[in-house]
Amino acid sequence: MQSALSVGDEVMLTSGVYGTLRELNDDRVGVEIAPGVVIHVARGAVGTVTQPELGEAEPEEN
Structure with a gap:
């Protein structure tokens, strides 16, 4: 996966x-964790590639 x-x-x-x-x-x-905030981590620290969310999910009400 890393390659x-x-x-x-x-x-x-x-x-x-x-x-x-x-x-x-x-x-x-370099991983952007918030707008304009990039951190540098070891390549091996990437655990998974995720699917982009299709929009902001509404919080569920209990």
């Missing part, structure tokens, strides 16, 4: 943090 990563992919890191890939290097990636 199939592309800029713009939405990912979940192994720590549970969600973000969008903004930079790819040999050993690390």
Whole structure:
């Protein structure tokens, strides 16, 4: 999976943090976790590529 990563992919890191890939290097990636906030993590920290959400989900009322 690591070789199939592309800029713009939405990912979940192994720590549970969600973000969008903004930079790819040999050993690390830049992940945007909030507008304008990019963190750099080891490439192996990308746990899964997630599906983009189709819109903001409404919170469920109990």
